[in-house]
Amino acid sequence: MPAARPFVSLTTDFGAAYTAICAGVVYSIAPAATVLVLSDEVTPYAVAEGAMLLRQALPYLPPGVHVGIVDPGVGTPRLPLAIETGRGDLLVGPDNGLFVPAAEELGGVVRAHILEDRSYRLPSVSATFHGRDVFSPAAAHLALGVDVAELGPPAVPLPLDVAPPETGGRALTAAVLYVDRFGSVILNAGPGDLAEALGDLEYGAALVARVHGTGGPAAEPVVFAETFGSVAVGDPLLWVDSSGHLGLAVNQGSAAARFGLGRDGTVTIGLAD
Template sequence: MKPVITLLTDFGTRDPFVAEMKAVVLSICPEATIVDISHDIEKFNVRQGAFVLACAYRYFPKGTIHVVVVDPGVGTERRPIVIKTRNYYFIGPDNGVLLLAADEDGIEEIREIKNPKYMLPQISTTFHGRDIFAPAAAYIARGVPLRDFGPELRPSQLTRPRFSTVEVRGNVIEGEVLHIDSFGNVITNIKAHHLDEIGIRYGMRLLVKLPDLGIELEVPFVKSYGYVDVGKELSLIDSHDFLELAINQGSFCSRYGVRVGMRVIITKCD
């Protein structure tokens, strides 16, 4: 099968940036298939980029190389990295944008991209997507081993924003709001396996605390929206395995004033 390389950026499509990245990839690896995940990530929104990547990455063929450029720190001391997981490669800045997906798939190897042999001859300080990340993806697609790109890094050396971590302490799960969709559903960074760890099952009621708003409420944990009456709150595991807070045919976000980045604390009701 031809190598597959995906692109996920906050570039939009009116400028030449995406085309330049594709041109670099194809000039190095003409047989590559390039797929656009999205170029409409909100500008500089690393959290949103990480969320979209975490939703989409797993549906691509094994061995796909995912390139992510949501990079407000471009040109600074932040490192360009490549992560090999059980099934994929992830390339982008060391700012946390790769970690929701890479952690979930299981990190096997991390390299800082430092070898100029696998970059463009001239490196812009403002466009590493074209000059570093796109060439790295193309050379990996051609079979260049990761050890040739640069020094190995430990997972503990990576930049880990708060949205990439969930704390489970006893019977308490603490995470945060990762995304709010167009229906006003509140998507947290808490995954189904976190609920399993503290014995939460469908049919139970959850105590949801939103400490930034001073709100505590009990909500049923159900399989889908229709298990509660219209206008009632609920919680469920969404189609991407995240814990979602919702209102049947309503907006949880609007009712409670929830914003992205707010803390969410989950416990079982007594």
């Protein structure tokens, strides 16, 4: 990390006040650091949503120490980790798959170590606020130049637990990764998966989206479109979002509400009859 002005980012599902406490801990240990709150608005407990935000955002941030805290397993045997990436970034947070997609965008995982050494924690560690007591102090010490291996023994980070896309029977089935603030539903599939299932599609192709295990409509026509304004206001579309994932959206509306989808949903896309 640059000695004169280390960079630390924070991404949490905490909201502003608890995230500010974490920033304060970083500043108290590394007062020269630049600390950016990337987001404190990740949907509570939505690990995949946090993972996708980190994957999309971190390549555009300066190399540094990036804290991610979406941690429904806080206080359980899940491990606290620091991960070094090929670009040189250090990712600090729970070992629940939150960082692996971002690490892959940053040159891959070079090494990972458990945050075990109490020298790099606060003196008193709460069972439910590891963001303040474990992750933020570790991040600050790493920003000051402590080698990641000094924090504890090596580990292999867990992958993000999201079902992979399935292709077959002229259809693509994909799990929901997250729902954004506009109600657009981002799927765990990309344009390559769509082409494998349905062949090369032109924009404007007529498709059918079928949702599973929800109270939404069993099937609804959608258009494969380049952007929201390609369809009429209120109409649904399938598009490729800025991070390369497929998504269901409604022009100036909520696809989550229209299709009855949440983060545990699954969608099958097929060609219209």
